[in-house]
Amino acid sequence: MPWEHHTIGSETLKRMETLDRYNEWIIEKINPWIGNHVLEVGAGIGNFSGYLLDHEKLILTDVQEEYLEALRNKFGSLSTVTVERYNLEESGEHLRNYDIDTILVLNVLEHISDDSHALREMASLLVPGGRIILQLPAHRLLYGSLDRNLDHFRRYTRKDITRKLSANGLKSEYICPFNMFGALGWFISSKILRKKILPKGQLRIFNRLTPLFIALERKITAPFGLSILAVGRKI
Numbered sequence: 001m002p003w004e005h006h007t008i009g010s011e012t013l014k015r016m017e018t019l020d021r022y023n024e025w026i027i028e029k030i031n032p033w034i035g036n037h038v039l040e041v042g043a044g045i046g047n048f049s050g051y052l053l054d055h056e057k058l059i060l061t062d063v064q065e066e067y068l069e070a071l072r073n074k075f076g077s078l079s080t081v082t083v084e085r086y087n088l089e090e091s092g093e094h095l096r097n098y099d100i101d102t103i104l105v106l107n108v109l110e111h112i113s114d115d116s117h118a119l120r121e122m123a124s125l126l127v128p129g130g131r132i133i134l135q136l137p138a139h140r141l142l143y144g145s146l147d148r149n150l151d152h153f154r155r156y157t158r159k160d161i162t163r164k165l166s167a168n169g170l171k172s173e174y175i176c177p178f179n180m181f182g183a184l185g186w187f188i189s190s191k192i193l194r195k196k197i198l199p200k201g202q203l204r205i206f207n208r209l210t211p212l213f214i215a216l217e218r219k220i221t222a223p224f225g226l227s228i229l230a231v232g233r234k235i
Contacts, residue, residue, distance in 0.1 A: 008149050008197050010066070013044045015203055021210035026106065026229075027051045029178065030133050033231045035101035039125070041086060042108035045070045052104075053078065059098055061086035088118040092125050101127050106135040107227075110152045119168040119232075126234045132170060134230040136161060138177060142226070144190030146198065161230045170232030177225030181213045182206065186226050 016023075027048065036056040043049050043060040044067050052058050053075070059082045060071045068083055075081040086092055089112060103122050112118045122132055137147065137155040147155065158175050165172050185202055189195040 012150065012197060013047065015198060015200060017045065017047045019203060019207045021207050023047055025210060025214055026135065029229055033131050033133055037098055037100050038102045038104060039095065039100045040104045041088065043071055046074050048106055049075060057098060059084055063087045088112050088121065092121055095125055099127055100125050101130040103132045105132060109134060110137050110154055113153055116164055116168055119164055123169045123234055128234060130234045132232045136228045136230065138225055138228045142183060142186055142190065145194040145196060146186065146190035149196045156228055158228060161228060165232035169235055171235050173233050174231040176229050177222045178229045179226040180217060180222040180224060182226035183224060
């Protein structure tokens, strides 16, 4: 049966939920910049949200009602967690009273047609000195069938995100390629095999090998990666 784009997105989140080692790696990388009042944009079904529950305030957001319901079911009973609808293409006025010092945007900005507007809007929600933490798909060369079926508008370079952060009131504090070995798997699946969705078997193998990838990327400076991790501080 043909995959619909929305179904691909939903199924991809479910498949990525099983990548515990990979998800923990991302949290380890961004943890030094996470503050006390955290807004997660595009939280989906909560793949990363469970790692953020020790913060003073956690606001989980998405645009799709099925994901908001999943977030409420998982985390809604916790006094430190609030679930809100938030669309990066609209106003976030209803979020301004949370004194947000950190906004997490993990694999979300590439879905937004006007990403500069989204960065500017998010920056307006931050307290002075607050940070936006981004995980972005890297390298235009890798753009292929997986990106198209996930409704990605673009992949990024360091120059792209440095310029866009600066143009929207944010100072770059950290920009680094991430997950060098994942780039090879993406290239094969997306550019050569032209898969519509990340294969389960490939993801299982990747998750098992993640400790090795972590050890290697700690010893060498990755010259490229499947993703870019970027941190911008509100000026």
